[in-house]
Amino acid sequence: MDNWDDMRVFLAVARAESLSGAAPALKMDPATLGRRIARLERSLGATLFVKSPQGYALTDLGERMRDRAAEAEAHLVLARDEGQGASSGLTGQIRIGAPDGAANFLLPQVCAAIQAENPALEIQILALPRVVNLSRREADMAVTVSPPAAGRLTVQRITDYKLHLASRADDPALATREDIRGKPVVGYIPDMIFDKELDYLGDLGAQGVQLASNSVAVQLQMIRQSGIGIVHDFALPFAPELRRVLVDEISLTRSFYLVRHTSDRQSDRLNKVAKAIILGIHGEVARLEKIARLTDSPLI
Structure with missing residues (x-):
């Protein structure tokens, strides 16, 4: 060339x-x-x-x-x-890929805080209902729900997060799993589940979904209308009319990972952004999950 x-x-x-x-x-x-x-x-x-x-x-x-x-x-x-490196604060453009649950309910707050401390830094959030392709440089780094099995990539575990069954607070109480029957189940479009960690039907014991979307944000809106579904605890503070149900019987734990190009680990700038993203998501998950737990009692 x-x-x-x-x-x-x-x-x-x-x-x-x-x-x-x-x-x-x-x-x-x-x-x-x-x-x-x-x-x-x-x-x-x-x-x-x-x-x-x-x-x-x-x-x-x-x-x-x-x-x-x-x-x-x-x-x-x-x-x-x-x-x-000699300039004050981080500069340039950073693109972060993420599944839409993290992109909608965690990264906006995290990235806003990072950008406020680094006014010359431009942060882009790429929300996709699929795995972000880092090899094609779709993003500089990606938040994932499973560590990649191949590629010249490095992986850092960010934090665990919780998911529970949720329904409208004004719906009749669900006392047992049997009470789930007859209620429309909200979830992912089955053939568009891009990661096995997002397949919740087995944990729920449901045979299928009656209201489905490939977007977590859309699923949340569906549950706000009617039905039940598995929801991230960190998303519940954004939908105060919902409550967690059957908490002791149906409780899921998943993890977030930060994935990067191996060669980028030599970049002090990208290392600083990665550290800020990890700390920010960890703290935001803990903060929002605490709010979700505190709202259980009044809603039930």
């Missing part, structure tokens, strides 16, 4: 696997990107992508070049971070 700009274009298309997917980040139109990739391949005398209606797939050479280019990019990021 002749220059950094060629590498930037190549990496964006390789990660997006299409010209249209790479165009927004590069602020170029797909036709221009197509010409840039064609020019790059001519200069190398080799094919980097297999083009098809489904997109741009890397050839074997393209995959090797992507890995090398990604390493070079990581070193450039480290060099930039060292240059910014």
Whole structure:
């Protein structure tokens, strides 16, 4: 590659696997990107992508070049971070990927506090009902509910969190599991559960869901209308008309993890952001879960 700009274009298309997917980040139109990739391949005398209606797939050479280019990019990021190290506070842009439960009910408070202490820092929250793809640099780091099994990634456990069955406070009391029958169950769309840790039906003893969404926030709104469902304790303070039910019989524990590129562990800037995210989420889960516990008695 002749220059950094060629590498930037190549990496964006390789990660997006299409010209249209790479165009927004590069602020170029797909036709221009197509010409840039064609020019790059001519200069190398080799094919980097297999083009098809489904997109741009890397050839074997393209995959090797992507890995090398990604390493070079990581070193450039480290060099930039060292240059910014002398400034007061954190600067630049950070994108954090997360499942929408954490993205809706935890990260807004956590990120606002971090940004308030670092006015020159721009924080973006990428809320997705699926696993964030760090290898394609969809985000700088990601909050997950399971540690990844593969990839050049490092994992830090953030905290455990609790989930319980919840219903409207003005619904008739549920005294036993048998009372669940006949009530519409709210949960995930079964074929869109992207992590086994999000499959709660076995714990609930339900055969299926009558009201479903791939979004935790939408599920919460559904329960506010009618029905019952498994809810994060840290989300309950945002829906005061709901209460936890059958607390002693149905109680789930899951964990959050912070996942990062291994190469980014050398970046003091990203290490500081990661530490702040971990401490912030840990503290926010504890604070909100305490509120959820305190509201049990008055609602029951």
